[in-house]
Every structure is written in structure tokens, then in C-alpha cells.
Amino acid sequence: MANAIAEQAPAKVNLALAVTGRRRDGYHLIDTLAVFADIGDRLSLAPAAGLSLDVTGPFSGDLSDPGDNLVLRAATMLRDAAFEPETAPGAQVRLEKHLPVASGIGGGSADAAAALRGLNSLWRLDWTEEDLAGLGVRLGADIPMCLTGRPLRATGIGEDIAPLRDFPALHLVLVNPGVAVSTAEVFAGCTGRFSGDLPDPSGISDLDSALVWLGDTANDLEGPAIRIAPVVDAVLNALRAGEGCLLARMSGSGATCFGIYRDDGAARAAAESIRAARPHWWAVATKTGGGSSTSG
Numbered sequence: 538m539a540n541a542i543a544e545q546a547p548a549k550v551n552l553a554l555a556v557t558g559r560r561r562d563g564y565h566l567i568d569t570l571a572v573f574a575d576i577g578d579r580l581s582l583a584p585a586a587g588l589s590l591d592v593t594g595p596f597s598g599d600l601s602d603p604g605d606n607l608v609l610r611a612a613t614m615l616r617d618a619a620f621e622p623e624t625a626p627g628a629q630v631r632l633e634k635h636l637p638v639a640s641g642i643g644g645g646s647a648d649a650a651a652a653l654r655g656l657n658s659l660w661r662l663d664w665t666e667e668d669l670a671g672l673g674v675r676l677g678a679d680i681p682m683c684l685t686g687r688p689l690r691a692t693g694i695g696e697d698i699a700p701l702r703d704f705p706a707l708h709l710v711l712v713n714p715g716v717a718v719s720t721a722e723v724f725a726g727c728t729g730r731f732s733g734d735l736p737d738p739s740g741i742s743d744l745d746s747a748l749v750w751l752g753d754t755a756n757d758l759e760g761p762a763i764r765i766a767p768v769v770d771a772v773l774n775a776l777r778a779g780e781g782c783l784l785a786r787m788s789g790s791g792a793t794c795f796g797i798y799r800d801d802g803a804a805r806a807a808a809e810s811i812r813a814a815r816p817h818w819w820a821v822a823t824k825t826g827g828g829s830s831t832s833g
């Protein structure tokens with residue numbers, strides 16, 4: 538597309554997640570450490586009279602009505618907040634869907650964040666990341682995190698963000714068994730006692746210190762997700778049984794789980810052997826951006 542802006546929408550991985558309380562409106566308070574992968578969806582945004590969306594890519598078939606797509610909903614919110622109806626611009630948006638849908642790695646939120654970033658630039662709005670996050674959180678609690686796109690600790694319902702500038706890049710394998718899990722249902726299954734805050738992650742600067750810190754943490758949504766989708770347990774076992782896996786855990790509200798590996802070779806070999814044993818699962822090796830990374 539002529540004059541199109543390209544935006545990446547990287548997968549978000551919650552390395553640890555504590556559910557620390559519940560607000561009166563039913564939203565849960567969380568404390569999470571999230572990083573962003575070098576794989577994700579891709580958007581392109583071009584000037585046009587109205588707003589439109591085309592979806593392609595391996596997971597496009599799992600998204601039904603484009604009108605319900607978080608990309609168009611975010612675009613409409615930004616347009617309505619920034620312009621009078623008579624001067625409102627449009628955009629032709631193309632979304633290549635490479636991330637499984639409803640899978641705990643923020644696909645829809647990553648796409649919405651990328652749309653907000655891209656339209657901010659296409660429409661020359663000059664909104665800050667904070668302004669965009671304030672708008673985006675009304676659509677999805679993960680959108681502020683996805684706008685940051687670098688290692689971070691998030692509290693509140695996920696909108697209070699503290700970047701972790703020293704956090705290392707990590708070699709991960711992401712595995713999704715092809716079962717969509719509803720975030721709302723998983724949170725509704727958090728019926729036990731709430732956790733305390735995560736330990737302070739600010740001293741983490743390399744793989745070994747990350748592993749020590751991770752060993753003292755968990756994802757509190759893992760139990761509720763396994764009750765809804767027992768296959769999550771099979772994914773964790775498959776990761777743990779493979780060679781070179783240093784730690785395996787579920788991301789977000791599932792069902793995607795991640796394994797951590799010492800290097801790219803170990804991660805690629807593990808992804809390959811999971812794909813060979815379970816051809817219907819999605820298993821990819823990825824490197825996450827470190828705290829000083831500009832590409833997220």
C-alpha cells in the first residue's frame with residue numbers, strides 16, 4: 538500500500554503473575570512481569586476515507602466479524618477521541634494474524650496497541666504513550682503493557698507500568714495446544730486466597746538472576762486455567778520433559794505456555810521436537826527483547 542505505515546504487534550509473555558486482589562467492578566488486581574517476543578502479528582496502515590480492516594495470515598480464520606476486531610475498536614476510539622465527526626480521517630488497516638487467538642499472549646491487545654501507535658503517527662496526533670495507554674485500557678487491560686513493548690512490571694489491573702531496563706533478553710519456546718481459553722472465565726476461577734506482591738525484580742540483569750527470581754514466583758492463573766482446559770498441564774509436561782528446558786510456565790490466562798532455554802540452539806531444538814511429537818500444537822522458538830532493546 539502506498540504511504541503505508543508498518544507496525545509490529547509482538548507476543549506478550551507473562552513470566553510471572555500474582556493475583557493480589559479484586560476491585561469492586563470485578564476486575565482483578567495483578568502483579569506481573571511481562572516480556573515481548575520477536576514474533577507477533579503485523580499491521581499496515583494507510584490513509585483512506587473511512588476505517589476498514591482486512592485480516593490475513595495463519596490464524597485469520599479464528600477471527601469472525603471484523604467489526605468486533607480490537608483493531609477497529611481501538612481505531613474508532615482514537616478517532617472519536619481526537620477528532621470532530623466532520624473532520625475525522627480514516628485508515629485502511631491490514632492485519633496479518635500469526636498469533637493464536639485467545640491464547641494468553643495478548644494477540645488482540647498487541648494488535649490494538651499497534652493500531653493505536655500506527656494511527657497516532659498516520660494521523661499526526663502526537664499523543665504520548667501514556668495518553669494512548671489511558672485510552673487503550675478502556676478496551677483491554679493488556680493494551681498499556683503492549684504499548685510499552687519491553688520488559689516491565691505491571692500492577693493495578695495491568696495498567697501501572699514500570700519498565701525493567703536491565704532485564705535480559707531470553708530464549709523461549711511458546712507452545713499453544715489449539716484450545717481457546719476465555720480470560721474472563723479463568724479470572725472467575727480465582728476463588729482462593731489472593732497472593733502477595735511479586736518479589737522486587739529490579740535487580741535481574743542476566744539469565745541466572747532471572748531464573749532465581751522466577752523460582753520464587755508463579756502464575757496464579759495456571760490452576761484455574763488447567764481446571765478449564767486440562768491440556769495446559771500436558772503442554773507444561775511436554776515442555777518440562779524436553780531437553781534444555783530451564784523453567785516452564787503458563788503465560789497470562791493461557792493456554793499458551795513457555796519454556797526458557799540457555800540459547801537459541803536449545804530453544805529451536807525443543808520447539809522442533811514438540812512440533813514433531815504434537816503436529817497439531819503451535820510451537821515456536823523466539824527471543825524476547827531485553828530492557829535496553831528498542832525493538833521490544
Ligand SMILES: C[C@](O)(CO)[C@H](O)COP(=O)(O)OP(=O)(O)OC[C@H]1O[C@@H](n2ccc(N)nc2=O)[C@H](O)[C@@H]1O
Nearest residue numbers: 563564565646677678679680694695720721724789790
Ligand atoms: C491475564 C492478562 O493477560 C495478564 O497480562 C491480563 O490481565 C488480561 O488482559 P486482557 O485480556 O486485556 O483482559 P480484558 O479484555 O481487559 O478483560 C477480560 C476479562 O478478564 C477479567 N479481568 C481482566 C483483567 C484483570 N486485571 N482482571 C480481570 O478480572 C475481567 O472479567 C474482564 O472482563
Ligand SMILES: Nc1ncnc2c1ncn2[C@@H]1O[C@H](COP(=O)(O)OP(=O)(O)OP(=O)(O)O)[C@@H](O)[C@H]1O
Nearest residue numbers: 606607638639640641642643644645646648679789
Ligand atoms: N485482533 C484480534 N486478535 C485476537 N483476538 C481478537 C482480536 N480482535 C478481537 N479479538 C477477540 O478477543 C478475544 C481474546 O483476544 P486475545 O487474543 O487478546 O486474548 P489472549 O490471547 O487471551 O490475550 P491476553 O493475554 O491479553 O489475555 C478473542 O475472543 C477474540 O475473538
